Amino acid sequence: MTGGITDLSKQPSPEAITTEICVIGSGCGGATAARLLAEAGHEVVVLEEGRDLIGPERTQRDRAMYDQLYMDRAGRASHDLSVDILQGRVLGGGGVINTCDVVPIPEGVLHHWATKYGLEDFAPERFNQFTDDALGDLSASRIPESLVNTANNKLRQGAEGLGLRGEVMMHNRVGCRGLGTCMLGCPVHAKRNPRMVALPKAIEAGARIYTRARAVKIDKASQELKEITVHTLDPRGYHEQSELKVRAKIVIVAANAIASAQLLLRSGVGNVHVGKNLMLQPQLAIIGMFDERIAAFDGVPQSYAVTEFEEEDNVEFGLWGYRIEGIMGTPGIVSTMLPFSGVAGMENMTQYDRMAPSLLLAPDAPSGRVEVARDGRLTIHYEQRDDHRARLRQAVEMAAKAYLEAGAREVLVPTRPPLVIRSAREAKKSQELTFAPATAPMISAHQQGTVRFAASEHDGGADPNGQVYGTRDVYVFDSSGYPTSAASHTMTPIIASSRMLTTKLLTRI
Ligand SMILES: Cc1cc2nc3c(=O)[nH]c(=O)nc-3n(C[C@H](O)[C@H](O)[C@H](O)COP(=O)(O)OP(=O)(O)OC[C@H]3O[C@@H](n4cnc5c(N)ncnc54)[C@H](O)[C@@H]3O)c2cc1C
Ligand code: SF4
Numbered sequence: 001m002t003g004g005i006t007d008l009s010k011q012p013s014p015e016a017i018t019t020e021i022c023v024i025g026s027g028c029g030g031a032t033a034a035r036l037l038a039e040a041g042h043e044v045v046v047l048e049e050g051r052d053l054i055g056p057e058r059t060q061r062d063r064a065m066y067d068q069l070y071m072d073r074a075g076r077a078s079h080d081l082s083v084d085i086l087q088g089r090v091l092g093g094g095g096v097i098n099t100c101d102v103v104p105i106p107e108g109v110l111h112h113w114a115t116k117y118g119l120e121d122f123a124p125e126r127f128n129q130f131t132d133d134a135l136g137d138l139s140a141s142r143i144p145e146s147l148v149n150t151a152n153n154k155l156r157q158g159a160e161g162l163g164l165r166g167e168v169m170m171h172n173r174v175g176c177r178g179l180g181t182c183m184l185g186c187p188v189h190a191k192r193n194p195r196m197v198a199l200p201k202a203i204e205a206g207a208r209i210y211t212r213a214r215a216v217k218i219d220k221a222s223q224e225l226k227e228i229t230v231h232t233l234d235p236r237g238y239h240e241q242s243e244l245k246v247r248a249k250i251v252i253v254a255a256n257a258i259a260s261a262q263l264l265l266r267s268g269v270g271n272v273h274v275g276k277n278l279m280l281q282p283q284l285a286i287i288g289m290f291d292e293r294i295a296a297f298d299g300v301p302q303s304y305a306v307t308e309f310e311e312e313d314n315v316e317f318g319l320w321g322y323r324i325e326g327i328m329g330t331p332g333i334v335s336t337m338l339p340f341s342g343v344a345g346m347e348n349m350t351q352y353d354r355m356a357p358s359l360l361l362a363p364d365a366p367s368g369r370v371e372v373a374r375d376g377r378l379t380i381h382y383e384q385r386d387d388h389r390a391r392l393r394q395a396v397e398m399a400a401k402a403y404l405e406a407g408a409r410e411v412l413v414p415t416r417p418p419l420v421i422r423s424a425r426e427a428k429k430s431q432e433l434t435f436a437p438a439t440a441p442m443i444s445a446h447q448q449g450t451v452r453f454a455a456s457e458h459d460g461g462a463d464p465n466g467q468v469y470g471t472r473d474v475y476v477f478d479s480s481g482y483p484t485s486a487a488s489h490t491m492t493p494i495i496a497s498s499r500m501l502t503t504k505l506l507t508r509i
Pocket of ligand 2: 175176177178181182183185186188189190191299300301
């Protein structure tokens with residue numbers, strides 16, 4: 001078999017393809033599975049609706065890159081507009097546009113899944129080898145001090161002043177030049193992501209990859225040969241062009257927790273649990289405003305985390321509490337998150353080089369669902385629970401205190417109306433935040449749940465091997481299967497769990 005990448009927006013599409021295994025989605029879950037299966041000698045086809053955007057075409061321009069690298073051109077949101085939902089849509093998936101933080105599933109969470117949900121393969125003594133392999137795929141290392149920028153150091157300085165535990169994070173960059181535009185894709189290919197590691201190895205082993213190929217329906221899911229309807233897209237990915245059928249004995253859906261459930265629902269595949277139990281892990285940004293120049297855009301954007309308030313062994317949910325992480329975005333995204341518009345917005349953006357932003361990350365309980373209407377329209381319902389609001393308020397208060405401790409002039413909580421905190425006493429005002437829909441710029445980058453793994457079909461949408469209940473060899477190998485929040489970041493968990501599930505699949509085929 002000769003592997004390679006075919007761009008169906010530019011090259012003529014075949015009418016039909018028959019293969020042993022079809023992988024839908026080329027991100028952390030899909031690329032990992034495709035690589036291991038191809039290396040084991042199986043015939044693999046990968047379908048990816050994004051394009052292969054690499055090299056000088058990564059212009060680092062906000063508008064063009066969000067348009068081409070993100071799902072729904074970065075305009076996806078929950079039903080009530082309370083959470084912006086960010087997902088990659090490019091060959092290599094979210095790993096191409098993420099901020100490279102490497103955080104494995106904590107042992108407390110693995111233990112929780114094994115004991116409370118009967119997912120024995122996630123027990124630490126069985127699963128840790130797959131985490132180690134994932135860390136190898138990512139060339140994971142601690143971010144060097146030279147790349148920890150002034151903004152992250154301000155958060156660290158404040159946290160240390162308050163006596164809070166924190167850490168410089170692990171990452172998957174090799175040869176990073178600290179350009180700071182990770183969310184627009186790395187122009188110097190420093191990220192050891194699926195596009196740079198798993199996919200080239202899959203191709204070398206014979207995998208055939210089709211880009212601008214959107215899987216829209218899976219038919220015959222309980223028969224030996226499944227049939228996937230695929231629509232090809234135009235070069236910019238705006239319009240569907242033509243149709244082809246892919247026939248495969250084994251189908252691995254790894255399109256991201258939302259798109260995987262969307263495809264199954266659209267196909268009428270799976271039981272009542274498909275689409276339920278969605279976790280968005282909404283994050284809120286707040287900004288320390290300093291008098292001196294911080295230049296948070298210079299250097300690795302996200303490198304220091306305050307971990308003092310994170311719990312890894314919560315009895316009900318595994319991971320709980322919250323963490324605070326330094327972050328920075330390009331002008332495009334920062335300006336959309338600020339609560340000012342017009343002249344006030346422009347004036348605020350003149351302070352761009354004085355800002356030291358943080359993300360407040362609080363894991364959530366399953367409290368959302370994915371729905372697909374008859375006309376195919378996707379709705380992402382999400383209810384933010386009171387316990388999540390309460391932890392976010394605590395996180396705002398603590399992050400504000402940390403920035404003030406580090407010398408911030410004020411701390412801006414970009415809600416509508418904005419909350420400006422100038423003293424530790426004023427930080428208490430964060431307890432009044434309501435987080436009413438569309439008043440706080442919350443973002444989701446770590447979608448999970450939707451096809452929960454469970455030992456019985458009464459409790460979830462897929463079995464512990466990832467096989468969707470009611471199907472023959474249709475699997476989900478991404479974070480759709482996670483019963484609770486895996487970690488504060490999901491790239492490493494998904495690579496590790498896809499490795500585990502693929503290794504098990506290889507013993508059966
Ligand atoms: C801005 C941002 C920053 C992040 N930062 C971090 C971080 O620092 N550390 C970390 O660990 N995690 C981070 N994450 C999360 C992490 O990147 C994702 O959890 C991970 O990439 C998800 O892997 P996946 O394989 O499930 O899906 P993805 O990587 O999203 O890949 C799914 C692919 O499937 C394709 N697809 C979808 N539907 C279809 C279809 N119907 N047909 C064909 N193809 C389809 C999509 O185009 C996409 O390329 C971040 C995410 C975002 C968005
Ligand atoms: S900081 Fe710049 S060079 Fe480093 S990984 Fe991000 S985009 Fe690439």
